[in-house]
Amino acid sequence: MTAVFPSEEWLKGLETKLNTDGRYAEIAKNWEGDLFFFIEPEGNLKEQLTFYLDLWHGACRKVEYKPSTDAHPNPTFTLSATYNNITAILSGKLNPMTAMMTSKLKVKGSMGYMMRNVPTVLDFVRCAQEVTKEIL
Amino acid sequence: MQPILKIDLTTGATEEIVIPKEWEKDFLGGASLAARILYPSLTPELDALSPEAPLLFLTGPMTGTSGPTTGRFVICGKGPATGLWAESNIGGFWGPELRKAGYDGLWVTGKAPEPVYLWLNGSKLEVRSAAHLWGQNTYTTQDKIKDEVGEKSARVCVIGTAGEKQVLFASIMCDHGRMAGRTGMGAVMGSKNLKAVAVQGTNEIPVFDLTKYKSLRSEANRKLKEDNEAKVIREVGTAGAANYAEYLGALPVKYYTRGSFENVDNVSGAKMTETILVGRSACQGCVIACGRVVKLPGDRTKRKGPEHETMVGFGANLLNDNLESIVDLGELCDRYGMDTISASNTIGLAFHLYEKGIITKEDTGGIELKWGDVDAIEALVRLVGSREGIGDLMAQGSRSFAAHFGVEEEAVQVNGLEVAYHDPRGVSGMALSYATSPRGACHNQSDYFFVDWGHSHEELGIQFFERHAQAEKAGNVARHQNWRSVDNAIVMCIFANVEAEEKVKLINVACGLDWSVDDMMRFGERSWNLKRAINNRMGLTAANDRLPKGLLEPFPDGGSAGFVPDIRGMLSAYYEARGWDPETGKPTRGKLIELGLEDVAQDLWG
DSSP: OOESSSSHHHHHHHHHHHHHOHHHHHHHHTTTEEEEEEOOOOBBBBEEEEEEEEEETTTEEEEEOOGGGGGGGOOEEEEEHHHHHHHHHTEEEEEEHHHHHHSSSEEOOOOOHHHHHHHHHHHHHHOOOOOOOOEE | OEEEEEETTTTTOOOEEEEHHHHHHOOSSSHHHHHHHHHOOOOTTTTTTTSSEEEEEEOOOTTTTTTOOOOOOEEEEETTTTTTTEEEEEEESSHHHHHHTTTTTEEEEEEEESSSEEEEEEEEEEEOOOOTTTTTTTTHHHHHHHHHTTTOOEEEEOOHHHHHOOOOOOOOTTTEEEEOOOOHHHHHHTTTTTEEEEEEOOOOOOTTTTHHHHHHHHHHHHHHOOOOOHHHHHHHGGGGGHHHHHHHHSSTTTTBSSSSTTTTTGSSHHHHHHHEEEEOOOTTTTTSSOOOEEEETOOOOOOEEEOHHHHTTTTTGGGGHHHHHHHHHHHHHHHHHHHHHHHHHHHHEEEHHHTTTSHHHHHHHHHHTTTOOOHHHHHHHHHHHHHHHHHHHHHTHHHHHHHTOOOOOGSSSTTEOOOOOTTTTTTTTHHHHHHHHHSSSSSSSOOHHHHHTTOBBBBGGGGGOOTTTOOHHHHHHHHHHHHHHHHHHOOOOOTTOOOOOHHHHHHHHTTTTOOOOHHHHHHHHHHEEEEEHHHHHHTOOOGOOOGGGGSOOOSSTTTTTTTTOHHHHHHEEEHHHHOTTTTTTTTTHHHHOOOOOOHHHHHHHH
């Protein structure tokens, strides 16, 4: 299933993808952690958009579209980027490692955990790219 | 800039050298200015360990100003193992202290008749006997000298017994465990009977426009604190990327013969953070704090923990997954005063030759060299540091050690400097970094592995190419080398992500310049070509631009299985990008003149 980004349908599609993709299940089998995505307004996005994903042992236990941050006060990671940078990653124009290393994608959380799990992060991005039909 | 203090240890004569204004502008400081200053004396005939050989400690224009990671300085001369340009930069607090004493550099020549140390207290220089310190390790010597001069806040640069005995990869240490490791400057210092240099000063460090500089440095440091890479390095140290490097097949394993190491996590920055880390340490003014402070079970005191090179060199490189042993082995090298890259690489070579049956127990003095055997590794460190038994051969570096047994091609080195721990089969840009570095197989003249991981610099035309791309990235590598030449001149740590526009503004207000980013990159290109010309004059040709056999054999496994860099093709494209003559390996006359190096063009081309 593919969907237009950004939308609740897209986020649900990503949840399905993460729960059915065998490669992701294998690579992310040790991942334990939930995360917030803050997409900062830019271009076609007029106000901040927030996603929440609870990722656990190669699966996605929950997603929330535009959640309140109070609902999950201590996420394992908080990621933030401008809309143009996020869409550049989703369209393959911006390498996700480049985004992280140049701080175009800002990361809060255990950097040690992130560095141990770079393959998981990269495969998560692959799944996100594969469910993206179109970018607004 | 402030003058350079020059001392001839043979006679004790001193003089203050004032740097011409045009050199300040064209070469700034650090390794670039050192290259300009030492250019006349670095000849093919010069014996790097002779009294005539220079040893130049030089700061940069921002050293000690609390700019982003600018607490550093550089030590330059002729490499005793390479016979080429040598530079080794180092953090801590010694460089800032030298500037506070009123000097931007210390230029040592000659040889003291007996072991001595220098005590520079403000502008007063004393030459003191070090007879009682000769034979002492680097940590003890620092403490004793501070006691003797009666100033706990004095900063001390020191060699250990490895430097005294002229191990060709001996280091110079300061501020406990900060090290100028590469290119054997500790051996040069030892050859001069110079055990240490203690400094203390109280002057204000000059900055051209302090008000503007303070504002810019605050902003730069604020951004640096929030930078992802800086956060990784602060949290898990430089060894924090071990898992990722292993995943890519870019982590040297078993002396560069394997593409994977299943126990990598045991010897990673993340594991160190979880188990033995008790603190972090920083050089003067640094907001990153990459230094690790650890405590092992049973320790009563805190100790220095390993950074990436030491972790890999004494870990995966030797199939050792015992983290605590790596702390011990790193400290042992520090105390002897030896570069952990060259030491662990040469030890890896010994294990490799032993496995192949080229050396035996007869050569090792009865030590069985079984991969991962910590006792055997430690025994070799001690033999090298004291130049005893097989250690005396190993102390001459891996090229010489392998050549002694008739197998020079087995040594993983370039031009006499051992390859660092970033395998070009995993990150192909490092093939050119190693093959063309002015000081041998160095990862700091261009840490291109960061670019191959994804860290592009679009504003400088340094784009991201796929990590196994080949000749198409040659121009990119050259630009990255130019960029790092700027850092090595201002002596800014390569771990600091300071963007080009921000960096050039800092340089401008610190030095009173009006550079653009293009001017800064042209400066970097000039520096790179000057060092190249120094090496050409000392005999380096295109044939020296090469990779060792060990890096040109594909891995059977891991994230880079089957790949080898096309070094010939990459070099051809690199020469074209550089404007170098492919026949001689020299910068063309036109290129040198374009860069304002007319006298050098005259020397190289007549």
